[in-house]
């Protein structure tokens with residue numbers, strides 16, 4: 001198949017950071033007439049891997065496809081445009097995508113005109129693009145995280161010129177406003193407050209796939225939140241790779257604390273935010289979180305490791321002592337706080353002592369939830385070049401011990417909920433038991449309970465009667481939370 005290459009990624013370019021001011025672009029989509037005509041009655045399917053940044057990107061992609069005139073479908077088999085929005089953070093995330101791309105060959109065999117597209121963080125990696133070009137002829141569109149707004153013209157070219165189209169830019173990035181957004185949910189929404197990341201933790205690919213940190217203006221964020229509130233949304237999660245570094249690139253005095261306060265004043269029933277970097281936390285933020293009842297008492301605070309030596313080699317910019325001090329302060333000021341974390345096991349040359357330090361930190365922090373990962377080398381990152389004599393087996397054993405220690409802490413925290421009443425935002429019918437509803441407490445704990453489907457999307461008081469490690473069982477009550 002002929003190729004049309006608009007831009008191809010480079011890690012060298014992706015790594016660069018300049019002092020150039022951030023460009024804010026207000027996008028108006030230009031949709032070719034023939035594409036609009038073609039789209040009538042045709043279906044699209046979007047599969048999303050990875051983090052919430054990708055969830056919002058998929059909402060934007062769906063918004064654009066809707067605007068062109070395609071119709072959304074849950075059925076990949078009968079779709080004419082299939083989009084895989086991918087994640088590059090670990091190798092197992094990438095393996096899943098290659099598996100799925102492989103299986104899409106059957107769709108190409110049945111429908112020569114189908115668009116099979118791969119986008120997202122994986123295609124920002126040059127070696128992945130090469131592999132897709134060489135081994136997967138069924139893929140006829142590749143577009144990057146900075147190229148989503150080009151989707152109408154890229155589709156037009158792939159469909160009418162029957163070429164494989166590649167548009168993946170490596171750059172610091174812009175802030176693009178006003179693209180259509182098709183929200184996945186009707187009462188909970190993610191709102192980007194910033195894009196990209198400048199931290200360059202030595203293991204992480206995100207700064208290369210997402211570009212430089214770019215904060216949106218406070219006005220644009222408040223407008224989006226106000227609009228959600230007008231439409232009856234109950235919960236807004238402010239999103240960024242380092243939400244609490246918000247504003248540091250704007251140089252107009254804006255900060256995360258003041259943004260959070262202004263969002264809280266709009267009166268959204270529930271405000272969440274993720275992910276906070278321990279290094280960017282300050283007292284003003286803690287005071288604002290403590291002051292407003294509609295800012296949820298839940299903080300995701302990645303630890304990554306409990307060893308100062310490993311933290312240093314990871315480039316995390318904090319010590320275990322300063323992390324524990326921050327946790328102490330948070331717990332003192334926000335009494336009903338729930339804490340969650342990310343931990344990586346098996347960073348290059350992690351010693352037994354380093355790992356024991358992580359276990360010891362876990363025991364001190366009393367986490368309510370956690371995500372654990374085995375270190376996965378990412379091409380182009382500094383850690384991928386570090387020597388790593390530790391065997392897979394040792395890493396596996398450490399991983400299991402870490403999960404055990406965390407589950408102990410998580411179960412103990414879950415038991416503390418029993419007998420008390422919590423406000424729960426009802427998400428829907430429980431995935432495991434259709435006779436039950438499920439939802440989340442303010443602390444982000446999953447609760448299952450009996451109730452009428454009409455409560456979906458509402459906040460109701462639930463008394464907790466039983467706890468499991470990862471969920472609670474409750475019953476609806478009349479009283480309000482104490």
Ligand code: SAH
Pocket residue numbers: 089090203204205206240241242275277302304342343344373374375376377378
């Ligand atoms: N910006 C967020 C999230 C980054 S990705 C943050 O800084 O916390 C989510 C998590 O994936 C990270 O917190 C880290 O624990 C994990 N992760 C990132 N790169 C990884 C790698 N190469 N191997 C294993 N886990 C990784």
Ligand code: SF4
Pocket residue numbers: 197198199200201204205206207241242277
């Ligand atoms: Fe990756 Fe570190 Fe940035 Fe998080 S802060 S996205 S772990 S580089």
Ligand code: F3S
Pocket residue numbers: 049050051052053054086087088089121205206209210
């Ligand atoms: Fe994955 Fe990209 Fe998010 S690498 S974790 S989808 S920013």
